[in-house]
Amino acid sequence: NMAVTAMKEGAFDYISKPVRPDELLALINKALSENKAPTKDAVSQGAAKDKTEVSKNTKPPKSKSTGYVKGVSDTSSKLNQYIDLVAPTNMSVLIIGDSGTGKEYVAKNIHDKSKRKEQPFIAVDCGAIPKEIATSEFFGHIKGSFTGAVNDKIGHFEAANGGTIFLDEIGNLSYELQVQLLRALQERRIKPVGSNNEINVDIRVLAATNEDLEEAVRQGDFREDLYHRLNEFSIQVPRLADRQDDLMLFANVFLDKANNELEKNITGFDEASINAMQTYDWPGNLRELQNTIKRAVLLTDLDKIDLDVLPRELILAKDQPNRNDYGLFKSKNEEEMILNALENSGEAKLLDQNFHQAYTLMSSPQARDAFDLTKEPKDVIERYGRNKFGQGCLLARRLIERGTR
Structure with a gap:
């Protein structure tokens, strides 16, 4: 919400914590290059230009070519770091995520x-x-070359020559086509149907799936050699439910898009509708959010979207207890950050080796008081597994030592 407000008030862009100096420097240089002193022609445009600039600044930052929204949550920051890391290379990337999470936007x-x-x-x-x-x-x-082939046809691989081919839902390929695809990727040559001549292709391959390809490999439904060829680097696209800090950022983008498509001027969301959207689990992810907002924009006669134009399941979810029970942590982001830090420290693994000691520590009144636990230790173990239970115990010990509640 702070990022959305800042952009509406004229901020050029935003950056998520922890701040990386190289990313900050690149953003500053970009801002300086795109905000040079206006020319005489620009000055003469007067108020019309000012209105255009204000309109542009009310939109959250996104790529000019893809509409990609970076997000401000910790999970989005991690996603964007992976994108920035792998993008300049020629590595094949396997993008993994549930349906509707925006895998093609990531690829683009x-x-x-x-x-x-x-x-x-x-x-x-x-x-x-x-x-x-x-x-x-x-x-x-x-x-x-076959019945119905009345003209030569350029295939997707040749069309992508020099650029990038994105294979969405790669798990749906037949086994026979997997063999042909593997050969094309290994040799970087293709042979059109009916032709005796091979064509050299220089392409980068990005693939996406919402299936468990490792399980498909074990079941014999997906070739293991092709899986490893595609999975030189993998990126996990988070569910919308795991990006709560980004929800209203995406909602405002989709609202702006719906206004343009439906020629309306809805200004935002009322408090009740925001609460309902933040409570809902969004099983359809970004696609469901976009469709929900477009439908609401079409139905409403008010300046803001309210509960009356939201689907029934969102209204019912508003009255349900919060399903995001993070046990030891206040939020999903805090859980991920702490567990990652503890995993890297190596101390959690040592503590986990003495499992009975860990269990005793978590059962202690001090630990239960420090976390205000509502779950028994055995339930925490079942939720997080032995390793993360041990990490939680280590965190409890540190908080107790510092006298922190």
């Missing part, structure tokens, strides 16, 4: 930050291609 953002950004970005929905024509769709064909 990787492409736009890569050295291939001026070259094509070809997105392919592997689940939407019929098995009978899949080879032709991927690698092309020549005229007369």
Whole structure:
């Protein structure tokens, strides 16, 4: 909410903590380069230009080409760090996430930050291609190679030559096509259907899935060699429920988009509707949020979206107890940050080795008082597993030693 407010008041961009000096410097240079002194022509435009600038500054920061919203939560910060890290390379990236989390936006953002950004970005929905024509769709064909081939066709791989090909829902590929895809990735050469000539291709491959490909490999439904070829680097896109700090940031972006598409001017959300959206679990993730807001914009006759135009499931969720019970921690972000820090310290693993000591510590009145625990130790163990239970015990010990509640 602070980021949204800041952008509406004219901030150029925002940066999430912890601040990385190189990222901060790059952002400052970008701001300086895009906010040079106005020219004479710009000055002569007067109030019209001012209105345009104000309109631009009311939108949260996003990529000009993709509409990618960075987010301000810790999980989003981690996601963006991975994107910035892998984008300049030519590594294949496997993007993992539930349906509707924005995997294609992540892929496009990787492409736009890569050295291939001026070259094509070809997105392919592997689940939407019929098995009978899949080879032709991927690698092309020549005229007369089969019934219905009345013209030469350029396949997706050749169309993406020099750029990036994004294979969405890669787990839906047939086993036969997986073999052909593996050969194309290994040799960087393709052969159109009906042709005797091979075509060299220089492409970067990004793939996405909402399935457990490791399990598919174990079951024999997905080739292990192809899995490792695609998974040189993996990125996990978080669920919207795990990005609560970003919820209203995304909501305002979708509101702006819906206003443009439906030619309306809804200014925001009332307090009750915000509470309902923040309580709801959003199983459909960003796609569900976008559809919900677009429907609400269409239905409302008021200046702001209220509960009357929100779906029934959101209103019911508002009256339910909060399902985000983080046990030892105040929030999901705090849980992730603390557990990561403890994992890196190595002390948690040592404590976990003495499991009975850890259990005794967590059962102590001091520890239960420090965390105001509502769960028995056995329930915490079941939720987090032995290792994270041990990490929680280590944290309890540190808080007790400092006299911190």
